[in-house]
Amino acid sequence: MTVLNLILSWTWISSGVLLIVLVLLHSPKGDGMGGLSASGSSMFSSTSSIEATLDRLTWICLTIFLGLAIVLSTN
Template identity: 55%
Template structure:
């Protein structure tokens, strides 16, 4: 297994995990319900949501950096 193949596997795995994590996120607003004044004024950030955000950002960085490295041909 070459470094390029390993980087391709990391890129595909991070893309799939990134899709799953984005789908796991809870919506941040009430959408159109917020226009009628039905939106909650006070929201609390839970530690699970904070951890999910950090993992999503980290996987996003891994995916973007592996895509740049693979597309530039640096491997």
């Protein structure tokens, strides 16, 4: 196993774990991370902004996970 293959494998595993965490943070009723914060956050202006950021991170992580799955399957 080459060093590059090892790095890509660990990145794939890490992105899979992060993807699981991000999906679990989504609320089935649409509350999502908005229900976690009692006060307003200076980084996010509203609950919809938090949800939009969470959605974006989930899609990015999914893209990385699936892209690495394709790359690693070619070996």
